Amino acid sequence: MKPLAIWVAIVVVDFGGYALIASVLQETEQVFVFVDASQPMELLETEIIVELDRIDDRDDAEFSLARGQSRGSELVHTWQPSLRWTNTPLFAPCSFDDVESFPEAADADERILITTAGSCPTEALADWTIIELTP
16 A cells, blocks of 8 residues: 555655646746727626626736727736726727827737727727627
């Protein structure tokens, strides 16, 4: 029985060490999230928060969050381990004119847009993941 206990202890230590090394060496993914802050999104505040929470559930990722409309875009927060939405009135038409001004958008491994169907022209957003919320 003693040899079996020693063998189990060695296997547990080996696999534990492997898991620790693998998690330390895993690269952190950077995800840039842009929320359409236009008037059609005003009634979808709860859905926005739910979607941000779903995106935030990723392991080994850090997030940057911005929102935009025709009156200008603003960075809500730069790279951090979780997404934090701020309750700001959503109005004015959707616009992506300023999205390239964020260095976080250029540096990100993945770019995500949260919008509603028909709210924004999305044809020019190559390599973006587009999430359409429904009212």
